[in-house]
Amino acid sequence: MLVQILTKVFMNRKNFGQLIEVLRHETAYLRPQGKSFTQKEMAENLGITLRHYGRLERGEVVNIDGELLTRMAGSFSLTARERHEFFYAAGGVSQFAFKQSQDELDNLMAKLRRVVKESMFPIFISDVLGNILMAAKGALPIVGFDQQDFLELKHPNVLWAPIHLDLSNAFLQEELIRVMIANLRLIRGTSLRYRALHASQALFSDLEKYSQFKAAWQWVSNDKGMDFEESRVFKQNHPKFDMQLCYFSLGSKVVTSWGELYITTFTPQDEKTFFKFKELKTQYGDEIVQTHARWPFPPKIGK
Numbered sequence: 001m002l003v004q005i006l007t008k009v010f011m012n013r014k015n016f017g018q019l020i021e022v023l024r025h026e027t028a029y030l031r032p033q034g035k036s037f038t039q040k041e042m043a044e045n046l047g048i049t050l051r052h053y054g055r056l057e058r059g060e061v062v063n064i065d066g067e068l069l070t071r072m073a074g075s076f077s078l079t080a081r082e083r084h085e086f087f088y089a090a091g092g093v094s095q096f097a098f099k100q101s102q103d104e105l106d107n108l109m110a111k112l113r114r115v116v117k118e119s120m121f122p123i124f125i126s127d128v129l130g131n132i133l134m135a136a137k138g139a140l141p142i143v144g145f146d147q148q149d150f151l152e153l154k155h156p157n158v159l160w161a162p163i164h165l166d167l168s169n170a171f172l173q174e175e176l177i178r179v180m181i182a183n184l185r186l187i188r189g190t191s192l193r194y195r196a197l198h199a200s201q202a203l204f205s206d207l208e209k210y211s212q213f214k215a216a217w218q219w220v221s222n223d224k225g226m227d228f229e230e231s232r233v234f235k236q237n238h239p240k241f242d243m244q245l246c247y248f249s250l251g252s253k254v255v256t257s258w259g260e261l262y263i264t265t266f267t268p269q270d271e272k273t274f275f276k277f278k279e280l281k282t283q284y285g286d287e288i289v290q291t292h293a294r295w296p297f298p299p300k301i302g303k
Helices: 001-012 013-032 037-044 052-058 065-077 080-089 103-119 147-151 171-196 198-209 212-224 272-283
Strands: 123-127 132-136 231-238 243-256 259-268 289-290
Touching: 013 052, 013 080, 013 171, 013 212, 037 065, 065 080, 103 132, 103 259, 103 289, 147 198, 147 289, 171 198, 171 212, 171 243, 171 259, 198 272, 243 272, 259 272
Parallel strands: none
Antiparallel strands: 123 132, 123 259, 132 289, 231 243, 243 259
């Protein structure tokens, strides 16, 4: 009886069906003509009937064969981490099933603000979609923004922000795709279970208008054997500081009842970068920039 009750409350094939539909539409990023697979084409790729595939997207199939899930992951060109998230989502347990009180959420955000304030190095907090919730003010110049320009972005997001930097600067042109690929590799893996949500659809529908985004998506899809992107070294001839910055971008996952968050810290790898980061900390102190990004995500599906 208990198993039946839990299945009824938490197992949600409709949500998984909507996720399958979203992933089918995302195949447009990989096709030369920019058109996603139709349901008929997907059914043919998977070796099942059109009726069966339609029932999958409508969330009417309760028991889904593991071999079929594997073929679906291949047809969607999922990365290694995306496949892990895809199989997890196929279990049907909603990420919104377990929540705590508003007081506990407020306590969590207060703890994260303390982490940002106390960090000696540039740091920011983001969600699984790459939306930046808060950042040390001294981190913004490193990525090419002042506070006002950053807060005026439609999406305060690590994928959206590079597109809107000053591309007349050769340094930024050179770095754009590399940064986009590194961030997209991480976000694709962490966000898959959330991609049918309105918050994700709104972001991706704006990003897909830009050729840089589609180029990065194709690159990540073709390089899906390994995901090691959470930590990486950047060497940048920074135009604002007139020097080369060398730092390690270290990502730490925070698992909460409302979903995952990521703490990213820029750790200097040479003496000049160390003193530049120390100078920024002295200049901006423990000032925090909080954005208009909404978190936790409202559990609204679709665009």
